[in-house]
Amino acid sequence: MRPMIGLTVNEMSRNDNPGIFLGKDYTDGIYAAGGMPVVLPFTTNQEEIKEWADRLDGLLLSGGEDIAPALYGEEPRQGLGEISPVRDEFEAKLLINMIERNKPVFAICRGIQILNAVMGGTLFQDLPREWPSSLQHSQKAPRDHFAHVVKISKGTKLNQILGADDLQTNTFHHQAVKQIAPGLAPCAHSRDGLIEAIEDPLRTFVIGVQWHPENLWRSSERHFRLFTAFVEAAKSAQKK
Ligand SMILES: [Mn+2]
Numbered sequence: 001m002r003p004m005i006g007l008t009v010n011e012m013s014r015n016d017n018p019g020i021f022l023g024k025d026y027t028d029g030i031y032a033a034g035g036m037p038v039v040l041p042f043t044t045n046q047e048e049i050k051e052w053a054d055r056l057d058g059l060l061l062s063g064g065e066d067i068a069p070a071l072y073g074e075e076p077r078q079g080l081g082e083i084s085p086v087r088d089e090f091e092a093k094l095l096i097n098m099i100e101r102n103k104p105v106f107a108i109c110r111g112i113q114i115l116n117a118v119m120g121g122t123l124f125q126d127l128p129r130e131w132p133s134s135l136q137h138s139q140k141a142p143r144d145h146f147a148h149v150v151k152i153s154k155g156t157k158l159n160q161i162l163g164a165d166d167l168q169t170n171t172f173h174h175q176a177v178k179q180i181a182p183g184l185a186p187c188a189h190s191r192d193g194l195i196e197a198i199e200d201p202l203r204t205f206v207i208g209v210q211w212h213p214e215n216l217w218r219s220s221e222r223h224f225r226l227f228t229a230f231v232e233a234a235k236s237a238q239k240k
Helices: 024-032 046-055 085-100 110-118 157-162 221-239
Strands: 004-007 010-014 017-021 036-039 058-061 105-108 148-152 166-169 185-190 195-199 206-209
Touching: 004 024, 004 221, 010 085, 024 036, 024 221, 046 085, 058 085, 058 110, 058 221, 085 105, 085 110, 105 110, 105 221, 110 195, 110 206, 148 157, 148 195, 157 185, 157 195, 157 206, 157 221, 206 221
Parallel strands: 004 036, 004 058, 058 105, 105 206
Antiparallel strands: 010 017, 148 166, 148 185, 185 195, 195 206
């Protein structure tokens, strides 16, 4: 059986109907890599969250809203965007349950941010105000267009998966990892010194990236490797 991969979603309303949204590049990427994607509706019920964690073989934390600064012990500053309290609570609880079970977690954009916050790190709430850089981290180009390069640190799991020291990426973020959480290690940086990827060196697959590989896997074999390595790790977790 294909490993079951849960994907988190955005809060979105349509015609006054509260709903959820996820770009199909995420689910198509999981299918293409050999996994079974399952979209996860929000719940804050501990029993339901535990059951999701028991059933899932891997968790993909998708991109989206800003993270509530309360998650890392700060108050909102000017520049903070829209937040989703129900999503923060659901993702934080589910993430902790997945890590307790030593199951693979692949965290993209907002995902790397919530991963770092939940594990005890902090975030830049708004890069233009808090990390003045000449490098543009919110590209205006199409989603699959390469914007800035990241330098991958040697000897990291990310380096091993990608087989590259430099990687072209797209970039759509105004928040980012500030103080990295204890137990996590930075594994990629942009030229301006910003942390663009983090990993747990002691776990099979707990990796966060600040860029959007889901928009790049069709055109770039290297970015597709992130999806296949994640699904492979979920397959191994399934066997145990
Ligand atoms: Mn960036």
